[in-house]
Amino acid sequence: MRKTVGRITIKDVAEAAGVSVGTASRVINNKATVRPEIRSAVLSAIDRLDYQPNAVAQSMRRRSTQLVGCIIREINIPALAAFVRAAHDELDQAGYSLVISNSEGRRAREEELIHRFGRLQSDGMLLGPYTPVDPAYEKLLRGFGAPIVLFDRNEPEWADAVAADHAGSIDRATSRLLDLGHRRIAILTGNPLLFPAAERIRGYRRAFQRAGLAVDESLVRGTGFLAAEGFRNASSLLASAAPPTALISGGIDMLPGVLRAIRVRGLSIPDDISVVGSGDSELAELHTPPISVERWDMAETGRTAALLLLRRIGGERDTPPEHVLLPAEFVERASLAPPRQS
Amino acid sequence: MRKTVGRITIKDVAEAAGVSVGTASRVINNKATVRPEIRSAVLSAIDRLDYQPNAVAQSMRRRSTQLVGCIIREINIPALAAFVRAAHDELDQAGYSLVISNSEGRRAREEELIHRFGRLQSDGMLLGPYTPVDPAYEKLLRGFGAPIVLFDRNEPEWADAVAADHAGSIDRATSRLLDLGHRRIAILTGNPLLFPAAERIRGYRRAFQRAGLAVDESLVRGTGFLAAEGFRNASSLLASAAPPTALISGGIDMLPGVLRAIRVRGLSIPDDISVVGSGDSELAELHTPPISVERWDMAETGRTAALLLLRRIGGERDTPPEHVLLPAEFVERASLAPPRQS
Known part of the structure; x- marks a missing residue:
């Protein structure tokens, strides 16, 4: 037989x-x-x-593979690894395995991976696109065929999403710097068409507006979230004729680049320049001096994303999309001081 | 039809x-x-x-799923994330997706995940067990049914493996501390039945032996690789009647715990205590003072592991197991000084 x-x-x-x-x-x-x-x-x-x-x-x-795809920029960014860790734990408990792929922030890679996770018949996908969602991209996501949850993004609107309140925390950070007497405050962040960059710049502008002060547009740099971008932008600003007296590093992977730029120029924190980072890290906490940060719970972000996804996978398909905004706080540490008298 | x-x-x-x-x-x-x-x-x-x-x-x-399983302790340990990143890139290029699961270093989890990757019919597996490989565990691995590559481990012997030469780098670190005049040098690491802990302790002993000096066994702590273990062991040693004048932190995730313990006691590096870490990191590099480390290329480790696995998946099943030992160097930074005169 x-x-x-x-x-x-x-x-x-x-x-x-x-x-x-x-x-x-x-x-x-x-x-x-x-x-x-x-x-x-x-x-x-x-x-x-x-x-x-x-x-x-x-x-x-x-018709279930028990696989969930996760597209992130780079797994070796500590904050993203913390997100992945928490999402993994939640999905694992429900019997799902996590297929993790790095997009390197490139659209072609993101598209390729969305197709791949489709072919693998993933039961769902966690995604934080690094390219603004245009109609073609939106169509690709719509055709994915399984639930999608966005992290730290808000487009497309029909997908569930979990994000942090960067506008609130950067507003508070900027206000504190203004209160200390800073006026030349630079903010370095990513593409302003992406949620976390847009929100940080919004919070920054709101604080200036509340104080009745004008923003110097040359100090707003929305060119990329990478450490290398942080290094490049901080270096060029610090070398300019009218350098900033405070720097807000608006990306979870950007602080090392900003700190290197400050070190290379031989400047001292906070005497020569005040610094605020985005996302807490061992580097920020154990640096001398410790670096002030906007802080939100990356693990909570991961857990929430996983739970939203499991709810959809479990069959709840017709309820309206849920957009969860997690709080972000401003943690002041010794990296802030009044600007040097010039 | x-x-x-x-x-x-x-x-x-x-x-x-x-x-x-x-x-x-x-x-x-x-x-x-x-x-x-x-x-x-x-x-x-x-x-x-x-x-x-x-x-x-x-x-x-x-009979191919194009899936490769990867069992690591925790994805949110930066050095492991760098390993995963490089392995991912190599496998991705060959068309394979990486299913990553955290074992938390627990044997029950490792066993569960090996079973799960078997059920998923993974084409291969990358694994760095945190429990010494006994006969039952070896049998489980033998029954996996697809190629396995070990990272920073050397058992079971029949599997391909890639590891770093921790004995060589810790030997050099210890010798340098001895040359500076240190005699009370503590080494904190994981279970001595696991390769990286065994090798670090071997290098440490070799340096003492070459110098004709005896090892004080109370300064050798092989209790766990975790940051919390680093904190606990460093705290208890620093509080003892005869504290060490130098600390070797022998685990990729241990340095933050050791630095916290030193900070909590109000000690200064390197005046009060010299420190050596394991694995380079942004924390080690950007700390004040920068921390000396044994350094090896985690990305190279990941790439090599992926390539060994792809070779087996590609059909080369009958050649003898390959055990690749990657070099590790000792990078001296400002965290070392002669011991304080007591």
Whole structure:
């Protein structure tokens, strides 16, 4: 009775038991709606054929792979790793495995990975695009065929999303710098078409506006979230004729670049320049002096994203999209001081 | 001709074309060994039935899922994230996706994940066990059914492995501390039954032996790689009647804990205590003062592990296991000074 070539399938089992594939499947999945004599015929066929269901075959029947795709810029950015860790733990508990791919922030990679996770029949996807979502991109996401949850993004609007209140925390940071007497406050962040950059700049402007002060547009740099961008922008600003007296580093991976630029120029924090980072880190906490930061809970972001996704995977498809905004606080440390008298 | 229930399978295509499943498969996979008239019969059947192969179905035929499992302690340890990043890039280029799961260093989790990656029919696995490999564990790995590559481990011996020369780098670090006049040098690391801990302690002992000096066993702590263990061990040693004058932090995630312990006690580096870390990091580099480290290339480790795995997945199964030892250097920074005269 053993097939000599190829894997024994549920069809073989059904044939041997003289039942339909659906009935064999109900027995294998232990449904109660099968008559005892049918059940024993199927179990006996399973035994004779040495049929072994496996995860891939089961997933084809269930149309579920228990895989969740996660597209992040780079896993080796500590804040993203903390996000992934928390999402992993939540999904793992529910029996899902996480397929993690780095997009390097490039649109072509993001598109390729969305296609790949589609081919893998992922049950869902966690995504924080680094390219603004235009109609073509939105269509690609719409065609993905499984639930999507965005992290630290708010587009497309029809997807569930979890983000942090960067506007609030950077508003507070900017206000504090203004109170200390700073006027030349630079903010370095990513593409202003992306949520976290837009929000940080919004908070920054709001603080200036509340203080009745004008923003010097040359001090607003929305060119990229990378450490290398932080280094480049901080270096050029610090070398300018009228350098800033305070720097807000508006990206989770940017602080090392900004600190290197300050060190290279031989400047001292906070005597020569005050510094605020985005996202807490061991570097910010254990630096001398410790660096003030806008802080939000990356683990909570990951957990929330996973829970939103599991809810959709679990079948809740028709309720309106949920956009969760997690609080972000401003943590003041010794990296702030009044500007040097010039 | 369209089936109304269930997915159209390659069997349906073969039946409709009047050929065997193997022949249909050869056409779909574009093999050259199919006669033109057969090819056109199969293509016509595919067209009539609207047959759409998908990744899961293809993987069942090919017996390949294009998935590689990776079990690490915690993705949010920067050095492990760098390893994963590099392995990801190499595997991605070859068309493989990486399923990453955190073991938290617990054996039960490791076992569960090995089973899970087996059920997912992963094409291979990257693994750095945190429990010493005993016969039961070795049997579990042997039954995995796909190639395994170990990172920073050397057991089981039959698996390919890539590790760093911790003995060499810690030998050099210890020698340098001895040359500076230190005698009470503590080494904090993980379970000495695991490769990186065993090797670090071996290098440490070798340096003492070469100098003709005895090791004070109370200064050798092999209790765990965690930052919390670093904090606990460093705190208790620094509070002892005869505290060490130098500390070697022998784990990639341990330095933050050791630095916190030193800070909590109000000690100054290097005046009160010299410090050596394991694995370079932004924290070590940008700390004041910068921390000396044993350094090896985590990205190279990841790339090498991925390449070893791809070679086995590609069919090279019968050549002897390859154990690659990557160099590790000792990078001296301002965290070292002669011991304070007591």
